[in-house]
Amino acid sequence: xxxxLQTRIIFWKHQIFSLLFWLLLPIIAVISITLLSESIxxxxxxxxxxxxxxxxxxxxxxxxxxxxxxxxxVDILDEDKALAQLEKHxxxxxxxxxxxxxxxxxxxxxxxxxxSYSSDLSFAYTxxxxxxxxxxxxxxxxxxxxxxxxxxxxxxxxxHSWTWEEIVAKSKQIQxxxxxxxxxxxxxxxxxxxxxxxxxxxxxxxxxxLFSILSTFFLFDWIIKEKRSSLRPRFAFIRYSFKTYCxxxxxxxxxxxxxxxxxxILAFNIILGEGIHPTDVWNVFSFRLxxxxxxxxxxxxxxxxIFYYSLSFILTLxxxxxxxxxxxxxxxxxxxxxxxxxHPLQIFMDANVHHIWLYVTITLIVIWxxxxxxxxxxxx
Amino acid sequence: xxxVNNLSMSYGKNQxxxxxxxxxxxxxxxxxxxxxxxxxSTLLRVLATLQKPKSGTVQLNNFTYLADKxxxxxxxxxxxxxxxxxxxxxxxxxxxxFEKLSWKKRSESELRQFCLEMNLDQxxxxxxxxxxxxxxxxxxxxSLIHDxxxxxxxxxxxxxxxxxxxxxxxxxxxxxNNKGKVIVYTSHDMDExxxxxxxxxxxxxxxFYKDILKKAGKNIHVF
Numbered sequence: 001x002x003x004x005l006q007t008r009i010i011f012w013k014h015q016i017f018s019l020l021f022w023l024l025l026p027i028i029a030v031i032s033i034t035l036l037s038e039s040i041x042x043x044x045x046x047x048x049x050x051x052x053x054x055x056x057x058x059x060x061x062x063x064x065x066x067x068x069x070x071x072x073x074v075d076i077l078d079e080d081k082a083l084a085q086l087e088k089h090x091x092x093x094x095x096x097x098x099x100x101x102x103x104x105x106x107x108x109x110x111x112x113x114x115x116s117y118s119s120d121l122s123f124a125y126t127x128x129x130x131x132x133x134x135x136x137x138x139x140x141x142x143x144x145x146x147x148x149x150x151x152x153x154x155x156x157x158x159x160h161s162w163t164w165e166e167i168v169a170k171s172k173q174i175q176x177x178x179x180x181x182x183x184x185x186x187x188x189x190x191x192x193x194x195x196x197x198x199x200x201x202x203x204x205x206x207x208x209x210l211f212s213i214l215s216t217f218f219l220f221d222w223i224i225k226e227k228r229s230s231l232r233p234r235f236a237f238i239r240y241s242f243k244t245y246c247x248x249x250x251x252x253x254x255x256x257x258x259x260x261x262x263x264x265i266l267a268f269n270i271i272l273g274e275g276i277h278p279t280d281v282w283n284v285f286s287f288r289l290x291x292x293x294x295x296x297x298x299x300x301x302x303x304x305x306i307f308y309y310s311l312s313f314i315l316t317l318x319x320x321x322x323x324x325x326x327x328x329x330x331x332x333x334x335x336x337x338x339x340x341x342x343h344p345l346q347i348f349m350d351a352n353v354h355h356i357w358l359y360v361t362i363t364l365i366v367i368w369x370x371x372x373x374x375x376x377x378x379x380x
Numbered sequence: 381x382x383x384v385n386n387l388s389m390s391y392g393k394n395q396x397x398x399x400x401x402x403x404x405x406x407x408x409x410x411x412x413x414x415x416x417x418x419x420x421s422t423l424l425r426v427l428a429t430l431q432k433p434k435s436g437t438v439q440l441n442n443f444t445y446l447a448d449k450x451x452x453x454x455x456x457x458x459x460x461x462x463x464x465x466x467x468x469x470x471x472x473x474x475x476x477x478f479e480k481l482s483w484k485k486r487s488e489s490e491l492r493q494f495c496l497e498m499n500l501d502q503x504x505x506x507x508x509x510x511x512x513x514x515x516x517x518x519x520x521x522x523s524l525i526h527d528x529x530x531x532x533x534x535x536x537x538x539x540x541x542x543x544x545x546x547x548x549x550x551x552x553x554x555x556x557n558n559k560g561k562v563i564v565y566t567s568h569d570m571d572e573x574x575x576x577x578x579x580x581x582x583x584x585x586x587x588f589y590k591d592i593l594k595k596a597g598k599n600i601h602v603f
Contacts, residue, residue: 003480230462238481
């Protein structure tokens with residue numbers, strides 16, 4: 001192995017830039033795409049001014065709800081500044097939580113709780129104001145429900161010690177625990193869908209996997225270059241058969257890829273905030289072993305370099321389209337549920353550590369290697 | 381000593397050669413001549429263990445080809461007709477690359493000295509910038525890194541200048557005369573065969589080669 005590594009290092013010295021490029025491409029591409037899309041999303045958020053005249057839990061809660069809304073960038077300002085910016089069209093609209101907001105809600109008032117301003121160029125005023133109205137209605141509804149519970153308790157339980165605040169807090173707790181507003185509905189006897197959270201978690205790794213497929217293909221072109229017919233006869237007179245040479249190089253490349261994958265895991269954790277769990281690490285490693293074995297098997301069958309490069313682009317494109325990483329594929333997978341079970345990327349994104357293709361490809365490599373030993377015995 | 385007995389080779393119904401029997405002793409340089417398609421390269425490949433004969437036996441010292449193929453391969457240096465080197469590497473890197481994979485360990489200084497003996501003195505030059513003659517020398521040097529006993533050369537001087545041809549010939553003479561190697565050499569250049577080889581094996585029925593060799597007073601075996 002040491003000798004093979006030394007020969008490989010001679011190659012790498014001549015291909016250092018392309019080697020580093022293809023090794024780091026998945027990491028750099030994923031980080032760049034993610035940061036760029038985040039930046040574009042940030043830039044395209046609708047600027048909304050929010051004026052908070054009172055410092056109460058309800059006003060704070062409303063501010064948090066608006067802040068968490070997608071596609072909205074909230075600026076907390078005083079009224080004069082907010083209106084000045086609205087006049088200059090620096091803000092799409094302005095919403096003012098007036099002093100006495102919490103008190104009004106507690107009183108059961110549902111009108112005139114928020115003051116809003118828009119300009120003749122406020123294209124998002126209607127949806128934003130409706131969204132804020134829905135948050136306010138949620139609060140007023142909760143408050144009214146709390147008073148109803150209190151009145152019922154007064155009527156039926158003389159010794160109750162509940163307060164309005166406790167009922168509201170309990171209501172919020174139940175809403176959060178049971179995800180009342182995020183429940184997904186499915187038909188009876190049908191499989192429930194995954195929550196969106198898991199898809200988002202694996203999107204980074206989905207992108208990484210796509211770029212990794214391409215980079216693996218391009219880094220494995222050595223197999224085709226080195227099995228040139230003019231050099232093959234030399235392998236009869238050296239310590240290693242050509243297949244042993246290829247197999248040991250596969251191990252070296254796999255180790256190099258695994259080190260790079262570890263760097264990817266760390267980089268995604270530090271820069272993109274992706275979690276690091278032992279099962280995720282093993283999932284990445286098992287995908288890497290599968291991908292290397294698969295590309296190796298393809299490369300040893302292909303003789304034409306142009307065909308090989310074309311094939312690598314075509315296979316990456318097919319994987320991209322069929323995996324659901326970039327485009328939704330629910331319609332396809334609904335018709336062909338088997339696709340989710342056999343698609344290498346789907347298995348990876350489902351975080352299934354038992355990658356069926358890993359076992360298949362390793363078995364095929366073993367068969368390929370053993371077949372060689374038999375044919376060599378006759379001096380071919 | 382290389383001993384060949386009743387060696388026959390055919391591709392399907394096409395007989396390439398049949399019943400070849402000859403012996404080559406240590407220190408001998410034997411030429412292999414014949415018209416195109418007569419089977420020179422095929423015979424060389426059979427002697428190099430790269431092809432299995434249809435019938436007959438080949439023995440190198442005490443090893444028989446079929447039984448001791450792996451031991452025999454360590455004793456063979458095969459110089460292919462096509463230049464089989466890494467174009468993107470330097471001379472040094474090519475030598476180091478094949479030394480790492482070779483049966484015999486050699487230091488970098490030994491490898492360099494080995495190249496200098498063949499007048500291959502452009503150690504750090506990329507192969508792609510070398511002349512045809514230098515590439516041929518490197519092609520040969522790589523095949524000889526493991527110090528083989530039987531050296532099989534398939535038209536090693538095709539397309540190179542006279543000076544390089546002479547240097548290669550001198551080197552081969554030295555290997556045969558001073559180191560006792562067995563050398564089998566194919567070429568279409570009859571002058572080269574006449575000056576280099578002590579004996580000639582002529583494959584095929586073309587009288588052209590026989591006449592030239594007879595005029596030159598060569599000891600020839602016709603098959």
